Amino acid sequence: MELDIKQDINLLSLTGLGQSGLYNLGNTCFLNTAIQCLSSVKLLSAYFISDQYKEDLNLDKNEEKFVEEYARLIKVVWRDNCSIRPLLFKKTLGEFYDAYIGFRQNDSAEAYCKIIELLHEGLTYEVQLKDAESPPVSLYDKIKQAALVSWKNSYENNYSIILKLFYGQFCSRIKCDNCKNVSKNFDPFSIINLPVDEKTNTLEDCINRYVVSEDMHGDNTISCEKCKKKCTGKRKTTVWRMPPVLSLCFNRFDDRGRKINKYIDFPLKCNFSNLVEKPSDKKSIYELVAISNHSGGLLGGHYWAYGKGTNGNWYEYNDSTVNEIELSSLVSNNAYYLIYVKKGLTTEVIIS
Numbered sequence: 001m002e003l004d005i006k007q008d009i010n011l012l013s014l015t016g017l018g019q020s021g022l023y024n025l026g027n028t029c030f031l032n033t034a035i036q037c038l039s040s041v042k043l044l045s046a047y048f049i050s051d052q053y054k055e056d057l058n059l060d061k062n063e064e065k066f067v068e069e070y071a072r073l074i075k076v077v078w079r080d081n082c083s084i085r086p087l088l089f090k091k092t093l094g095e096f097y098d099a100y101i102g103f104r105q106n107d108s109a110e111a112y113c114k115i116i117e118l119l120h121e122g123l124t125y126e127v128q129l130k131d132a133e134s135p136p137v138s139l140y141d142k143i144k145q146a147a148l149v150s151w152k153n154s155y156e157n158n159y160s161i162i163l164k165l166f167y168g169q170f171c172s173r174i175k176c177d178n179c180k181n182v183s184k185n186f187d188p189f190s191i192i193n194l195p196v197d198e199k200t201n202t203l204e205d206c207i208n209r210y211v212v213s214e215d216m217h218g219d220n221t222i223s224c225e226k227c228k229k230k231c232t233g234k235r236k237t238t239v240w241r242m243p244p245v246l247s248l249c250f251n252r253f254d255d256r257g258r259k260i261n262k263y264i265d266f267p268l269k270c271n272f273s274n275l276v277e278k279p280s281d282k283k284s285i286y287e288l289v290a291i292s293n294h295s296g297g298l299l300g301g302h303y304w305a306y307g308k309g310t311n312g313n314w315y316e317y318n319d320s321t322v323n324e325i326e327l328s329s330l331v332s333n334n335a336y337y338l339i340y341v342k343k344g345l346t347t348e349v350i351i352s
Contacts, residue, residue, distance in 0.1 A: 015310045018045070020077040021320035023085045026103035029319055031090060033292050033303040034112035036317040037339050039077055040290035040307035041245055044165060048074045056123045056161060063122030066092050070119060083320040093118070108292050108303045109191060109249045109337045116190050120162035127159040143184065143277075147171065147240050150186035166190050169241035171277060174222050176233045181226040186240060191247040191337065192275075196260050203266035203338075206250065207275050211238050239272075242281040244345050246272070249337035257298040263333040270340065286340035293334040306330055 018039060022032040039045055047053055048071040057064050069092040076084055094101040097114055147169060155163055172185045194206035213236045216222050222233040252260045266288070273282040291306040304318040306325065316325045 014042075014046075014049075014078060017081060018078050018307075018309060019081045019315055019317075019322045021083040021317065021322045022077075023083060024319040025085065025087060025090060027105045028086075028090060028103065029303040030106050030108040031093070031100070031111050032086070032317070032319055033108045033305040034115060035073070035077075035086065035089075036305035036307055037112060037290040037292055037337075038115060039074060040305075040339065041165070041341060042289075042310060043341075043345055044161075044245075045074055045078060047161065049078055053123065053161075056125060058122055058124050061122055061124070063096070063118050065122075066096060066118045067122035070115070081322070105300060108294065112247070112292070112337065113190050116162055116166050120160045120167075123160040123162055124158045125160065126157050128156070143171070143240075146184060147186050151188075151241070154188060165245045166243050166247065168192075168239055168243040168246070170237055171240035172235060172237045174216070174233055174235045176222065176224040176227060176231045178231045178233075179224065179226050181224060183225055190243075191249050192239070193249045193251050196250050196252055196262060196264065198262075200262070201265060203248070203264060203270070204274065206264065207272070211236065211275060239276045239281075240278060242272070242276050242278070242284065242342075244342040246286055246340040246342075247337060248340070250335065252294070252336060253298055259297045259301075261333045263331070264335060265331055266335065266338060268327075268330075269343075285343040287343055288330075288338060289341045290339035291330060291335055292337045293332070294336040295334050303336070 022035060024032065051071075053067060053071055057067060069089050073084070073086055073089045076082075090100065093111075093115070096118055099106055100111070100114075151169060167188050167190050170185075170187045170189055172187065173182055174185070175182045192210070194203075195209045196206060197209070200206045200209055213234045215232070216235050217232040221230045222235070223229075224231045224233070250264055252262075254260060268288045269285055270288075271283060271285050276282055289308045293304050293306065295302050304316065306314055306316055306329075308314055314325050314327065314330060316323050316329075
């Protein structure tokens with residue numbers, strides 16, 4: 001299915017724009033950073049700037065109010081390079097999540113996901129998702145059919161452009177040590193939390209640690225559908241459906257809440273072949289468009305963003321201050337979550 005975004009806004013006409021700062025209203029750097037990361041997804045910003053979102057607005061849901069406020073903010077961000085006080089946007093977000101009512105520090109990755117979730121809910125519509133084209137024959141066909149059924153059951157009556165862009169699908173395989181039965185579960189995601197430890201030095205290391213088989217025992221034993229009892233086993237999670245906009249978060253806080261300030265190298269372009277299963281996704285190239293950074297600890301600190309402009313240059317969005325930066329500044333031990341966009345997204349997106 002091709003992603004239908006009308007080209008009412010030519011992205012080239014926005015060159016040099018989008019470098020607006022956002023005032024810190026009191027510990028709201030986490031929210032400013034999430035907004036700037038989303039703003040850096042150019043196709044999504046063009047969707048709101050061109051008012052195409054109004055065709056999809058779900059007036060039967062309360063979240064349509066949030067969508068309208070987000071659209072208003074993004075239009076101002078891209079209209080002039082200025083400094084903006086996003087007080088009404090924050091107030092509207094607080095109407096849906098109590099954690100954002102006051103001026104406490106919050107997690108930027110969580111705020112990023114909440115904004116995506118609210119945009120999705122406010123833009124939903126019903127759609128007929130196609131079934132598998134033919135009866136399953138091979139093991140791959142059976143997995144593909146099970147994934148389609150799960151996706152259809154979850155979203156046929158709750159579809160949106162946000163779902164098309166930001167949501168992917170995990171495939172979790174659980175193997176019972178007792179009977180060797182393998183069961184598969186498919187779950188949606190909007191962000192992937194990657195492990196960070198002393199052995200992870202690159203993004204690829206983090207992904208390899210993420211997809212490794214995990215022993216399920218003790219409090220984490222599995223409920224085997226064949227044995228009809230609790231058993232030890234192994235679980236492996238990969239990505240079955242890759243979203244056009246891939247969000248990856250480094251899990252920099254351990255079980256005790258201590259910050260892991262480690263340098264993790266990551267590329268500007270990547271195909272993520274070690275993360276995905278579908279052959280058609282293994283060759284897709286993704287380009288980095290935004291980075292959320294964090295300094296400090298769990299109970300305090302500061303967030304700021306790096307974003308790639310329409311002119312190809314990179315900018316630092318540190319609350320109300322915006323400055324152009326060198327590529328050498330992008331990778332550091334402050335990187336918290338990364339936003340990658342599938343190459344060619346502005347012209348065509350195929351979601352099978």
